[in-house]
Amino acid sequence: MATVDFGGVTKTVCLAYTPDAGIGDYTIIHAGFAIAILDEQAALESLELFEQLGIVSATTDEIAP
Amino acid sequence: MKYLSEFADPVLAQRLLDEISATVTRHWAIMEVCGGQTHSIIRNGIDQLLADEVELIHGPGCPVCVTPVELIDRGLRIAAMPDVIFCSFGDMVRVPGSAGDLFAVRAAGGDVRVVYSPLDAVAVAEENPSKEVVFFAVGFETTAPANAMAVHQAHERGLTNFSVLVSHGGGPPAIEAIVTSPESRVDAFLAAGHVCTVMGTRQYEAIVTEHRVPIIVTGFEPLDVLDGIRRAVRQLEAGRAEVENAYARAVRRDGNEVAKGMLADVFEPTDRQWRGIGPIPASGWRLTSRYRSYDAEIRFGVGDLAVEESGLCRSGDVLQGIIKPSECEAFGTACTPRHPLGATMVSTEGACAAYFQYRRLGDEVVPGG
Numbered sequence: 001m002a003t004v005d006f007g008g009v010t011k012t013v014c015l016a017y018t019p020d021a022g023i024g025d026y027t028i029i030h031a032g033f034a035i036a037i038l039d040e041q042a043a044l045e046s047l048e049l050f051e052q053l054g055i056v057s058a059t060t061d062e063i064a065p
Numbered sequence: 066m067k068y069l070s071e072f073a074d075p076v077l078a079q080r081l082l083d084e085i086s087a088t089v090t091r092h093w094a095i096m097e098v099c100g101g102q103t104h105s106i107i108r109n110g111i112d113q114l115l116a117d118e119v120e121l122i123h124g125p126g127c128p129v130c131v132t133p134v135e136l137i138d139r140g141l142r143i144a145a146m147p148d149v150i151f152c153s154f155g156d157m158v159r160v161p162g163s164a165g166d167l168f169a170v171r172a173a174g175g176d177v178r179v180v181y182s183p184l185d186a187v188a189v190a191e192e193n194p195s196k197e198v199v200f201f202a203v204g205f206e207t208t209a210p211a212n213a214m215a216v217h218q219a220h221e222r223g224l225t226n227f228s229v230l231v232s233h234g235g236g237p238p239a240i241e242a243i244v245t246s247p248e249s250r251v252d253a254f255l256a257a258g259h260v261c262t263v264m265g266t267r268q269y270e271a272i273v274t275e276h277r278v279p280i281i282v283t284g285f286e287p288l289d290v291l292d293g294i295r296r297a298v299r300q301l302e303a304g305r306a307e308v309e310n311a312y313a314r315a316v317r318r319d320g321n322e323v324a325k326g327m328l329a330d331v332f333e334p335t336d337r338q339w340r341g342i343g344p345i346p347a348s349g350w351r352l353t354s355r356y357r358s359y360d361a362e363i364r365f366g367v368g369d370l371a372v373e374e375s376g377l378c379r380s381g382d383v384l385q386g387i388i389k390p391s392e393c394e395a396f397g398t399a400c401t402p403r404h405p406l407g408a409t410m411v412s413t414e415g416a417c418a419a420y421f422q423y424r425r426l427g428d429e430v431v432p433g434g
Contacts, residue, residue, distance in 0.1 A: 035321060036321065038315055039315070051080075
Protein backbone atom coordinates (compact mmCIF):
# COMPACT_ATOMS: atom_id res chain seq x y z
CA MET A 1 0.00 0.00 0.00
CA ALA A 2 1.15 3.57 -0.65
CA THR A 3 0.08 7.14 -0.04
CA VAL A 4 -0.97 8.95 -3.21
CA ASP A 5 -1.50 12.70 -3.54
CA PHE A 6 -4.56 13.58 -5.65
CA GLY A 7 -3.73 17.23 -6.14
CA GLY A 8 -3.89 17.95 -2.42
CA VAL A 9 -6.07 15.12 -1.13
CA THR A 10 -4.11 12.07 -0.07
CA LYS A 11 -5.37 8.49 -0.08
CA THR A 12 -3.94 5.08 0.64
CA VAL A 13 -3.97 2.94 -2.49
CA CYS A 14 -2.82 -0.55 -3.44
CA LEU A 15 0.26 -0.86 -5.68
CA ALA A 16 -0.04 -4.61 -6.27
CA TYR A 17 -0.62 -4.02 -10.01
CA THR A 18 2.16 -1.45 -10.41
CA PRO A 19 5.07 -3.05 -8.55
CA ASP A 20 7.53 -0.72 -10.31
CA ALA A 21 5.87 2.47 -9.02
CA GLY A 22 8.22 4.66 -7.01
CA ILE A 23 8.14 7.90 -5.08
CA GLY A 24 7.32 10.81 -7.40
CA ASP A 25 5.64 8.73 -10.12
CA TYR A 26 2.27 9.78 -11.50
CA THR A 27 -0.21 6.90 -11.64
CA ILE A 28 -3.78 6.26 -12.73
CA ILE A 29 -5.81 5.16 -9.73
CA HIS A 30 -9.09 3.29 -10.05
CA ALA A 31 -11.14 1.88 -7.16
CA GLY A 32 -8.20 2.19 -4.80
CA PHE A 33 -5.67 0.54 -7.11
CA ALA A 34 -2.90 2.01 -9.22
CA ILE A 35 -3.38 0.43 -12.66
CA ALA A 36 -0.81 2.34 -14.74
CA ILE A 37 2.27 4.52 -14.29
CA LEU A 38 2.26 7.54 -16.59
CA ASP A 39 5.13 7.79 -19.05
CA GLU A 40 6.45 11.35 -19.15
CA GLN A 41 8.38 10.81 -22.38
CA ALA A 42 5.24 9.59 -24.17
CA ALA A 43 3.23 12.54 -22.80
CA LEU A 44 5.82 15.02 -24.07
CA GLU A 45 5.90 13.34 -27.48
CA SER A 46 2.08 13.66 -27.75
CA LEU A 47 2.21 17.37 -26.90
CA GLU A 48 5.07 17.88 -29.35
CA LEU A 49 3.01 16.15 -32.05
CA PHE A 50 0.10 18.52 -31.42
CA GLU A 51 2.48 21.50 -31.69
CA GLN A 52 3.81 20.18 -35.00
CA LEU A 53 0.28 19.64 -36.35
CA GLY A 54 -0.43 23.30 -35.88
CA ILE A 55 2.72 24.28 -37.78
CA VAL A 56 2.03 21.83 -40.60
CA SER A 57 -1.57 23.09 -40.91
CA ALA A 58 -0.51 26.73 -40.86
CA THR A 59 2.07 26.08 -43.56
CA THR A 60 -0.49 24.24 -45.68
CA ASP A 61 -2.90 27.15 -45.32
CA GLU A 62 -0.24 29.58 -46.54
CA ILE A 63 0.58 27.47 -49.57
CA ALA A 64 -3.05 26.86 -50.50
CA PRO A 65 -4.24 29.02 -53.42
CA MET B 66 4.36 17.75 -16.04
CA LYS B 67 1.02 17.25 -14.30
CA TYR B 68 -0.49 15.23 -17.17
CA LEU B 69 -3.85 17.03 -16.90
CA SER B 70 -3.75 20.78 -17.58
CA GLU B 71 -1.27 20.27 -20.43
CA PHE B 72 -3.90 18.12 -22.18
CA ALA B 73 -6.59 20.78 -21.90
CA ASP B 74 -4.65 23.55 -23.64
CA PRO B 75 -7.06 25.65 -25.77
CA VAL B 76 -4.45 26.66 -28.36
CA LEU B 77 -3.48 23.06 -29.07
CA ALA B 78 -7.16 22.07 -29.03
CA GLN B 79 -7.81 24.56 -31.82
CA ARG B 80 -4.91 23.14 -33.83
CA LEU B 81 -6.37 19.65 -33.53
CA LEU B 82 -9.80 20.95 -34.52
CA ASP B 83 -8.29 22.72 -37.54
CA GLU B 84 -6.43 19.58 -38.53
CA ILE B 85 -9.67 17.54 -38.34
CA SER B 86 -11.50 20.15 -40.45
CA ALA B 87 -8.71 20.13 -43.02
CA THR B 88 -8.79 16.33 -43.29
CA VAL B 89 -12.49 15.49 -43.32
CA THR B 90 -14.34 15.39 -46.67
CA ARG B 91 -17.58 13.55 -45.81
CA HIS B 92 -19.80 12.46 -42.93
CA TRP B 93 -18.29 10.01 -40.44
CA ALA B 94 -19.91 8.58 -37.31
CA ILE B 95 -17.42 7.90 -34.55
CA MET B 96 -18.45 6.17 -31.33
CA GLU B 97 -16.70 7.06 -28.11
CA VAL B 98 -17.15 3.82 -26.22
CA CYS B 99 -16.58 5.07 -22.68
CA GLY B 100 -18.98 7.18 -20.64
CA GLY B 101 -16.05 9.09 -19.18
CA GLN B 102 -15.24 10.25 -22.70
CA THR B 103 -18.89 11.19 -23.29
CA HIS B 104 -18.78 13.46 -20.26
CA SER B 105 -15.52 15.05 -21.41
CA ILE B 106 -17.01 15.67 -24.87
CA ILE B 107 -20.23 17.25 -23.58
CA ARG B 108 -18.58 19.19 -20.73
CA ASN B 109 -16.01 20.72 -23.07
CA GLY B 110 -18.42 21.21 -25.96
CA ILE B 111 -16.21 19.14 -28.25
CA ASP B 112 -19.20 17.89 -30.26
CA GLN B 113 -20.19 21.50 -30.96
CA LEU B 114 -16.65 22.58 -31.92
CA LEU B 115 -16.04 19.76 -34.40
CA ALA B 116 -16.47 20.02 -38.14
CA ASP B 117 -20.11 19.31 -39.04
CA GLU B 118 -19.09 16.19 -40.92
CA VAL B 119 -17.97 14.45 -37.74
CA GLU B 120 -20.79 12.95 -35.67
CA LEU B 121 -20.06 11.54 -32.25
CA ILE B 122 -22.19 8.60 -31.11
CA HIS B 123 -22.19 7.90 -27.39
CA GLY B 124 -21.42 4.27 -26.60
CA PRO B 125 -22.43 1.81 -23.89
CA GLY B 126 -19.25 2.17 -21.82
CA CYS B 127 -20.90 2.90 -18.51
CA PRO B 128 -20.79 -0.23 -16.36
CA VAL B 129 -23.49 0.98 -14.00
CA CYS B 130 -25.79 1.73 -16.95
CA VAL B 131 -25.52 -1.72 -18.53
CA THR B 132 -25.89 -3.74 -15.33
CA PRO B 133 -29.09 -5.73 -15.96
CA VAL B 134 -32.13 -4.71 -13.91
CA GLU B 135 -32.57 -8.28 -12.63
CA LEU B 136 -29.07 -8.18 -11.16
CA ILE B 137 -29.93 -4.93 -9.37
CA ASP B 138 -33.10 -6.60 -8.08
CA ARG B 139 -30.99 -9.50 -6.82
CA GLY B 140 -28.78 -6.98 -5.05
CA LEU B 141 -31.83 -5.28 -3.54
CA ARG B 142 -33.16 -8.60 -2.30
CA ILE B 143 -29.83 -9.59 -0.72
CA ALA B 144 -29.33 -6.13 0.80
CA ALA B 145 -32.73 -6.36 2.52
CA MET B 146 -31.86 -9.68 4.19
CA PRO B 147 -31.17 -9.66 7.94
CA ASP B 148 -27.52 -9.96 9.02
CA VAL B 149 -26.28 -8.76 5.62
CA ILE B 150 -23.99 -5.76 5.11
CA PHE B 151 -24.24 -4.76 1.45
CA CYS B 152 -21.30 -2.73 0.13
CA SER B 153 -21.34 -0.86 -3.17
CA PHE B 154 -19.62 1.87 -5.14
CA GLY B 155 -21.47 5.17 -4.78
CA ASP B 156 -23.19 5.49 -8.13
CA MET B 157 -24.80 2.05 -7.93
CA VAL B 158 -26.92 2.86 -4.88
CA ARG B 159 -29.23 5.22 -6.78
CA VAL B 160 -29.75 3.06 -9.87
CA PRO B 161 -33.39 1.98 -10.02
CA GLY B 162 -34.24 -1.71 -10.03
CA SER B 163 -37.76 -2.76 -10.93
CA ALA B 164 -38.93 -1.44 -7.55
CA GLY B 165 -36.73 1.01 -5.64
CA ASP B 166 -32.98 1.32 -5.26
CA LEU B 167 -30.35 0.53 -2.64
CA PHE B 168 -31.02 3.85 -0.89
CA ALA B 169 -34.63 2.73 -0.41
CA VAL B 170 -33.39 -0.53 1.11
CA ARG B 171 -31.19 1.46 3.49
CA ALA B 172 -34.09 3.76 4.38
CA ALA B 173 -36.12 0.67 5.24
CA GLY B 174 -33.43 -0.49 7.67
CA GLY B 175 -31.04 -2.43 5.46
CA ASP B 176 -27.29 -2.09 6.12
CA VAL B 177 -26.10 -0.63 2.80
CA ARG B 178 -22.64 0.95 2.79
CA VAL B 179 -20.81 2.93 0.12
CA VAL B 180 -17.14 1.99 -0.24
CA TYR B 181 -14.31 3.59 -2.19
CA SER B 182 -12.43 0.38 -2.86
CA PRO B 183 -13.51 -3.27 -2.78
CA LEU B 184 -10.72 -3.80 -0.22
CA ASP B 185 -12.82 -1.65 2.12
CA ALA B 186 -15.57 -4.27 1.83
CA VAL B 187 -13.09 -7.01 2.71
CA ALA B 188 -12.15 -4.99 5.80
CA VAL B 189 -15.85 -4.70 6.74
CA ALA B 190 -16.10 -8.50 6.50
CA GLU B 191 -13.11 -8.94 8.79
CA GLU B 192 -14.57 -6.50 11.33
CA ASN B 193 -18.02 -8.13 11.28
CA PRO B 194 -17.51 -11.91 11.46
CA SER B 195 -21.13 -12.51 12.50
CA LYS B 196 -22.50 -10.75 9.39
CA GLU B 197 -22.54 -11.71 5.73
CA VAL B 198 -20.75 -8.99 3.78
CA VAL B 199 -21.64 -8.72 0.08
CA PHE B 200 -19.83 -6.46 -2.38
CA PHE B 201 -21.61 -5.37 -5.58
CA ALA B 202 -18.73 -5.99 -8.03
CA VAL B 203 -19.73 -3.76 -10.93
CA GLY B 204 -17.34 -2.55 -13.61
CA PHE B 205 -15.41 -3.11 -16.79
CA GLU B 206 -11.81 -4.25 -17.05
CA THR B 207 -10.59 -1.09 -15.30
CA THR B 208 -12.41 -2.04 -12.09
CA ALA B 209 -12.28 -5.81 -12.37
CA PRO B 210 -8.65 -6.13 -11.15
CA ALA B 211 -9.59 -4.34 -7.93
CA ASN B 212 -12.57 -6.61 -7.40
CA ALA B 213 -10.54 -9.68 -8.29
CA MET B 214 -7.99 -8.70 -5.65
CA ALA B 215 -10.77 -8.38 -3.06
CA VAL B 216 -11.95 -11.93 -3.75
CA HIS B 217 -8.37 -13.19 -3.77
CA GLN B 218 -7.60 -11.51 -0.44
CA ALA B 219 -10.79 -12.82 1.17
CA HIS B 220 -9.75 -16.29 0.02
CA GLU B 221 -6.20 -15.86 1.34
CA ARG B 222 -7.51 -14.70 4.71
CA GLY B 223 -10.05 -17.51 4.94
CA LEU B 224 -13.01 -15.15 5.17
CA THR B 225 -16.18 -17.22 4.86
CA ASN B 226 -18.57 -14.27 5.35
CA PHE B 227 -17.55 -12.36 2.19
CA SER B 228 -19.10 -12.70 -1.25
CA VAL B 229 -19.51 -10.68 -4.44
CA LEU B 230 -22.46 -9.99 -6.72
CA VAL B 231 -20.66 -9.90 -10.06
CA SER B 232 -21.56 -7.59 -12.93
CA HIS B 233 -18.38 -7.52 -14.94
CA GLY B 234 -18.06 -7.30 -18.66
CA GLY B 235 -16.70 -5.48 -21.63
CA GLY B 236 -13.96 -6.36 -23.98
CA PRO B 237 -13.89 -7.01 -27.70
CA PRO B 238 -17.20 -8.99 -27.72
CA ALA B 239 -19.11 -5.82 -26.76
CA ILE B 240 -17.53 -3.75 -29.55
CA GLU B 241 -18.03 -6.63 -31.95
CA ALA B 242 -21.75 -6.74 -31.05
CA ILE B 243 -22.07 -3.05 -31.98
CA VAL B 244 -20.10 -3.49 -35.21
CA THR B 245 -22.29 -6.36 -36.36
CA SER B 246 -25.62 -4.88 -35.24
CA PRO B 247 -27.83 -4.14 -38.27
CA GLU B 248 -28.75 -0.78 -36.73
CA SER B 249 -25.15 0.30 -36.24
CA ARG B 250 -23.99 3.44 -38.04
CA VAL B 251 -20.53 3.44 -36.46
CA ASP B 252 -17.59 4.04 -38.82
CA ALA B 253 -14.85 4.06 -36.16
CA PHE B 254 -14.41 3.62 -32.42
CA LEU B 255 -12.63 5.57 -29.73
CA ALA B 256 -11.83 2.75 -27.29
CA ALA B 257 -11.70 3.40 -23.56
CA GLY B 258 -8.16 4.36 -22.57
CA HIS B 259 -8.40 3.23 -18.98
CA VAL B 260 -9.74 -0.20 -19.91
CA CYS B 261 -6.70 -0.51 -22.18
CA THR B 262 -4.24 0.36 -19.41
CA VAL B 263 -5.22 -3.07 -18.09
CA MET B 264 -6.04 -5.03 -21.25
CA GLY B 265 -3.67 -3.39 -23.75
CA THR B 266 -4.29 -2.42 -27.36
CA ARG B 267 -3.54 -5.91 -28.67
CA GLN B 268 -7.04 -7.15 -27.77
CA TYR B 269 -8.57 -5.12 -30.62
CA GLU B 270 -6.24 -6.24 -33.38
CA ALA B 271 -8.44 -9.13 -34.52
CA ILE B 272 -11.56 -6.93 -34.71
CA VAL B 273 -10.03 -4.27 -36.96
CA THR B 274 -8.74 -6.97 -39.28
CA GLU B 275 -12.01 -8.88 -39.45
CA HIS B 276 -14.47 -5.96 -39.54
CA ARG B 277 -12.34 -3.28 -41.22
CA VAL B 278 -13.18 -0.67 -38.57
CA PRO B 279 -10.59 1.72 -37.08
CA ILE B 280 -10.22 1.54 -33.30
CA ILE B 281 -8.35 4.38 -31.62
CA VAL B 282 -7.42 3.86 -27.96
CA THR B 283 -8.22 7.28 -26.52
CA GLY B 284 -7.80 9.15 -23.24
CA PHE B 285 -10.13 11.54 -21.47
CA GLU B 286 -8.73 15.06 -21.47
CA PRO B 287 -9.90 17.39 -24.26
CA LEU B 288 -6.70 17.03 -26.32
CA ASP B 289 -6.81 13.25 -25.90
CA VAL B 290 -10.37 13.05 -27.23
CA LEU B 291 -9.57 15.42 -30.11
CA ASP B 292 -6.47 13.43 -31.02
CA GLY B 293 -8.54 10.22 -31.01
CA ILE B 294 -11.04 11.84 -33.37
CA ARG B 295 -8.24 13.23 -35.55
CA ARG B 296 -6.66 9.81 -35.94
CA ALA B 297 -10.03 8.15 -36.64
CA VAL B 298 -10.88 10.68 -39.35
CA ARG B 299 -7.42 10.33 -40.89
CA GLN B 300 -7.79 6.54 -41.08
CA LEU B 301 -11.33 6.72 -42.46
CA GLU B 302 -10.39 9.25 -45.13
CA ALA B 303 -7.44 7.07 -46.16
CA GLY B 304 -9.53 3.89 -46.18
CA ARG B 305 -7.40 2.32 -43.46
CA ALA B 306 -8.58 0.25 -40.47
CA GLU B 307 -5.98 -0.14 -37.73
CA VAL B 308 -5.59 -0.10 -33.98
CA GLU B 309 -3.94 3.17 -32.98
CA ASN B 310 -2.86 4.25 -29.52
CA ALA B 311 -3.69 7.90 -28.84
CA TYR B 312 -3.10 7.47 -25.10
CA ALA B 313 0.53 6.39 -25.17
CA ARG B 314 1.41 7.93 -21.81
CA ALA B 315 -0.81 5.36 -20.07
CA VAL B 316 -1.43 2.46 -22.44
CA ARG B 317 0.95 -0.23 -23.72
CA ARG B 318 0.23 -2.89 -26.33
CA ASP B 319 0.12 -5.70 -23.77
CA GLY B 320 -1.58 -3.72 -21.01
CA ASN B 321 -0.88 -4.54 -17.37
CA GLU B 322 0.35 -8.13 -17.21
CA VAL B 323 0.13 -8.36 -13.41
CA ALA B 324 -3.51 -7.27 -13.39
CA LYS B 325 -4.38 -9.53 -16.34
CA GLY B 326 -2.84 -12.46 -14.47
CA MET B 327 -5.05 -11.81 -11.44
CA LEU B 328 -8.13 -11.46 -13.69
CA ALA B 329 -7.42 -14.80 -15.35
CA ASP B 330 -7.11 -16.45 -11.94
CA VAL B 331 -10.38 -15.08 -10.51
CA PHE B 332 -12.68 -14.62 -13.51
CA GLU B 333 -13.60 -16.51 -16.69
CA PRO B 334 -15.69 -15.35 -19.68
CA THR B 335 -19.43 -15.99 -19.72
CA ASP B 336 -22.44 -14.81 -21.70
CA ARG B 337 -24.08 -11.77 -20.16
CA GLN B 338 -27.06 -9.47 -20.45
CA TRP B 339 -26.44 -5.78 -21.11
CA ARG B 340 -29.21 -3.56 -19.79
CA GLY B 341 -30.98 -1.91 -22.70
CA ILE B 342 -29.02 -3.90 -25.27
CA GLY B 343 -29.61 -7.60 -24.61
CA PRO B 344 -27.43 -10.69 -24.40
CA ILE B 345 -23.89 -10.62 -25.83
CA PRO B 346 -22.01 -13.95 -25.94
CA ALA B 347 -18.77 -14.13 -23.95
CA SER B 348 -19.02 -10.45 -22.97
CA GLY B 349 -19.22 -11.00 -19.21
CA TRP B 350 -17.17 -12.57 -16.49
CA ARG B 351 -18.01 -14.95 -13.68
CA LEU B 352 -15.90 -16.35 -10.88
CA THR B 353 -13.70 -19.33 -11.77
CA SER B 354 -14.42 -22.65 -10.06
CA ARG B 355 -11.68 -21.94 -7.54
CA TYR B 356 -13.58 -18.87 -6.28
CA ARG B 357 -17.16 -19.93 -7.11
CA SER B 358 -18.05 -20.18 -3.40
CA TYR B 359 -17.73 -16.36 -3.23
CA ASP B 360 -20.60 -15.90 -5.69
CA ALA B 361 -23.41 -14.08 -3.84
CA GLU B 362 -26.04 -15.19 -6.37
CA ILE B 363 -25.36 -18.81 -5.45
CA ARG B 364 -24.88 -18.17 -1.73
CA PHE B 365 -28.20 -16.35 -1.35
CA GLY B 366 -30.16 -18.32 -3.95
CA VAL B 367 -31.27 -15.31 -5.99
CA GLY B 368 -29.96 -16.43 -9.39
CA ASP B 369 -33.37 -17.20 -10.90
CA LEU B 370 -34.99 -13.82 -10.20
CA ALA B 371 -36.26 -12.33 -13.49
CA VAL B 372 -38.06 -9.03 -14.12
CA GLU B 373 -39.45 -6.76 -16.83
CA GLU B 374 -38.04 -3.34 -17.78
CA SER B 375 -40.08 -0.11 -17.72
CA GLY B 376 -41.31 0.81 -21.20
CA LEU B 377 -40.86 4.59 -20.99
CA CYS B 378 -37.07 4.64 -20.62
CA ARG B 379 -35.12 4.47 -23.90
CA SER B 380 -31.71 3.99 -22.34
CA GLY B 381 -31.15 0.97 -24.55
CA ASP B 382 -31.40 3.11 -27.68
CA VAL B 383 -29.12 5.69 -26.04
CA LEU B 384 -26.56 3.03 -25.09
CA GLN B 385 -26.45 1.75 -28.67
CA GLY B 386 -26.13 5.24 -30.12
CA ILE B 387 -29.46 4.97 -31.95
CA ILE B 388 -30.81 8.16 -30.33
CA LYS B 389 -29.25 11.06 -28.47
CA PRO B 390 -30.46 11.41 -24.84
CA SER B 391 -32.45 14.56 -25.60
CA GLU B 392 -34.48 12.65 -28.21
CA CYS B 393 -36.08 10.50 -25.49
CA GLU B 394 -39.55 11.78 -24.56
CA ALA B 395 -38.93 11.27 -20.86
CA PHE B 396 -35.60 13.16 -20.91
CA GLY B 397 -35.61 16.13 -18.53
CA THR B 398 -39.32 15.71 -17.76
CA ALA B 399 -40.36 12.31 -16.36
CA CYS B 400 -36.66 11.41 -16.04
CA THR B 401 -34.13 13.62 -14.24
CA PRO B 402 -31.09 12.88 -12.06
CA ARG B 403 -33.29 13.35 -8.98
CA HIS B 404 -35.90 10.93 -10.29
CA PRO B 405 -34.12 8.74 -12.84
CA LEU B 406 -36.01 6.15 -14.88
CA GLY B 407 -32.85 4.55 -16.18
CA ALA B 408 -29.25 4.10 -15.18
CA THR B 409 -27.97 6.38 -17.95
CA MET B 410 -29.51 9.29 -16.02
CA VAL B 411 -27.94 8.19 -12.71
CA SER B 412 -24.36 7.28 -13.32
CA THR B 413 -21.55 9.82 -13.46
CA GLU B 414 -20.67 8.11 -16.75
CA GLY B 415 -24.20 8.01 -18.17
CA ALA B 416 -24.88 9.88 -21.41
CA CYS B 417 -28.30 11.14 -20.20
CA ALA B 418 -26.73 12.52 -17.03
CA ALA B 419 -24.07 14.30 -19.13
CA TYR B 420 -26.69 15.89 -21.38
CA PHE B 421 -28.76 16.97 -18.37
CA GLN B 422 -25.82 18.28 -16.34
CA TYR B 423 -24.41 20.34 -19.19
CA ARG B 424 -27.81 21.59 -20.33
CA ARG B 425 -28.12 19.81 -23.64
CA LEU B 426 -31.87 19.80 -23.24
CA GLY B 427 -32.72 19.22 -26.86
CA ASP B 428 -33.87 22.74 -27.74
CA GLU B 429 -30.59 23.57 -29.41
CA VAL B 430 -29.11 21.97 -32.48
CA VAL B 431 -27.04 18.90 -31.68
CA PRO B 432 -24.64 18.31 -34.57
CA GLY B 433 -25.77 15.32 -36.55
CA GLY B 434 -28.49 14.63 -33.99
